[in-house]
Amino acid sequence: MDNQKKRSTFTGSLGFVLAAAGSAVGLGNIWRFPYLAARDGGGLFLVVYVILALTFGFTLLTTEIAIGRKNGQSPLTAYGAMHPKMKWLGTIACAVPMIILPYYCVIGGWVLKYLSVYVTGQGAAAVADGFFTGFITAQWEPIIWFAIFIGATIFVVYKGVDKGIEKLSKVLMPLLFLLICGIAIFSLTLSHTDAAGVTRTGLQGLKIYLIPNFEGMTAGKFLRVVTDAMGQLFFSISVAMGIMVTYGSYVKKDINLNKSVNHIEICDTGVALIAGMMIIPAVYAFMGNEGLSFAGPSLMFVALPKVFGAMSPVIGTAVGIVFFLTVSFAALTSSVSILEAIVSSFMDKFHMDRKKACIVASVIAVVLGLIVCLGYNVFYFEAAVPAGGQILDIMDYLSNSVLMPIVAIATCILIGWMAKPNSITDEVKLGGVKFGREKLYVVMIKYVTPIMLFVLLLTSAGILKL
Numbered sequence: 343m344d345n346q347k348k349r350s351t352f353t354g355s356l357g358f359v360l361a362a363a364g365s366a367v368g369l370g371n372i373w374r375f376p377y378l379a380a381r382d383g384g385g386l387f388l389v390v391y392v393i394l395a396l397t398f399g400f401t402l403l404t405t406e407i408a409i410g411r412k413n414g415q416s417p418l419t420a421y422g423a424m425h426p427k428m429k430w431l432g433t434i435a436c437a438v439p440m441i442i443l444p445y446y447c448v449i450g451g452w453v454l455k456y457l458s459v460y461v462t463g464q465g466a467a468a469v470a471d472g473f474f475t476g477f478i479t480a481q482w483e484p485i486i487w488f489a490i491f492i493g494a495t496i497f498v499v500y501k502g503v504d505k506g507i508e509k510l511s512k513v514l515m516p517l518l519f520l521l522i523c524g525i526a527i528f529s530l531t532l533s534h535t536d537a538a539g540v541t542r543t544g545l546q547g548l549k550i551y552l553i554p555n556f557e558g559m560t561a562g563k564f565l566r567v568v569t570d571a572m573g574q575l576f577f578s579i580s581v582a583m584g585i586m587v588t589y590g591s592y593v594k595k596d597i598n599l600n601k602s603v604n605h606i607e608i609c610d611t612g613v614a615l616i617a618g619m620m621i622i623p624a625v626y627a628f629m630g631n632e633g634l635s636f637a638g639p640s641l642m643f644v645a646l647p648k649v650f651g652a653m654s655p656v657i658g659t660a661v662g663i664v665f666f667l668t669v670s671f672a673a674l675t676s677s678v679s680i681l682e683a684i685v686s687s688f689m690d691k692f693h694m695d696r697k698k699a700c701i702v703a704s705v706i707a708v709v710l711g712l713i714v715c716l717g718y719n720v721f722y723f724e725a726a727v728p729a730g731g732q733i734l735d736i737m738d739y740l741s742n743s744v745l746m747p748i749v750a751i752a753t754c755i756l757i758g759w760m761a762k763p764n765s766i767t768d769e770v771k772l773g774g775v776k777f778g779r780e781k782l783y784v785v786m787i788k789y790v791t792p793i794m795l796f797v798l799l800l801t802s803a804g805i806l807k808l
Contacts, residue, residue: 350503357508363609364675377637385554401786410590417584418687444710451487460662469651529623547626582746584683747799758788
């Protein structure tokens with residue numbers, strides 16, 4: 343209780359929801375969700391995603407936020423507080439954000455670079471083949487942009503929970519939502535006639551996105567749709583990396599956790615759906631079905647600049663500025679939450695003050711981030727891991743495909759079978775709060791979610807092919 347009294351807190355439920363949603367709304371919503379939706383039957387993927395958000399995602403979000411608030415501690419110590427035999431889980435849960443933060447900030451630097459290109463009216467240069475590769479393989483420029491991005495991240499976290507994270511979230515999240523909605527509406531108005539005389543429109547792309555496509559659907563393909571949606575949701579909602587445990591520890595006891603989780607679900611899912619509406623119609627109009635095969639960095643830094651370049655110079659530049667500004671906001675709110683999970687853990691475990699914990703965590707992140715930047719030139723090599731083999735790819739594979747599913751599975755075992763589900767449901771129901779999905783939660787945390795996570799671990803690690 344003493345720790346809870348001394349601990350920083352969000353000023354209210356709005357600040358908490360916006361901060362948690364800001365963490366959840368990141369690069370994955372923008373560069374992976376649209377690709378999966380286009381590949382996996384459009385509306386079919388969307389329906390599966392929403393169902394999983396209300397069951398699978400709800401279970402994991404509720405669990406981690408409640409663990410944080412119940413103990414008033416960050417992940418490095420909170421899991422051990424739930425059960426002494428699970429102290430090791432806190433170590434892994436803290437290691438995940440330490441691996442993710444450096445390369446996430448490197449990518450954030452890439453976003454700032456592209457934003458600067460469009461702000462200075464040089465958007466035409468970004469259309470050229472090899473522009474992106476030339477930039478990331480340069481020795482110094484990526485380091486400069488990485489330094490700017492991680493510097494902004496450190497500044498916000500250094501300011502603290504209410505004056506830094508909450509204040510940033512209250513400004514950026516509404517702006518982010520407005521910008522995404524604005525670009526989405528603009529995308530629907532687009533039309534383009536290619537060299538072959540074929541005219542495609544944004545509205546046609548919207549149909550591909552929203553209308554379920556069952557053509558060639560088999561049991562195996564449907565299973566892939568489910569696992570794709572589950573994987574996207576899992577990585578999108580910021581669980582299994584200590585963030586939601588940390589943010590939960592800053593939530594006051596009188597805040598309705600059940601309602602807050604519902605709001606976070608709505609924000610994250612809503613932004614993901616609108617992000618698809620922002621990207622798929624535009625990419626389809628200018629690049630056809632071939633453009634919908636792009637995902638990840640190739641979508642954001644190669645395909646979309648070509649789309650902007652095909653517009654008139656003034657409109658293309660304006661849309662490029664707004665788009666990369668939007669992505670910068672999404673990346674910053676996420677990187678802040680990742681660093682906060684590390685800083686909070688250091689404060690709890692080693693009894694550091696925020697200033698010292700922030701400096702230590704930042705030094706580690708900067709050193710690793712420099713190694714990631716140099717991984718495309720000085721330290722370049724290729725390793726045999728799925729989805730690429732540079733240093734960034736290896737760190738991403740280790741954190742996202744291996745450690746995060748392991749943390750989530752162990753969390754289900756901890757709550758479902760060791761500490762028991764009522765350790766969470768009782769926390770949610772504090773103050774007489776009604777927990778409408780309590781029975782669903784118990785079944786999901788004990789049986790369904792760990793099985794789904796095990797399948798996700800096998801598929802994301804490349805062991806199970808679908």
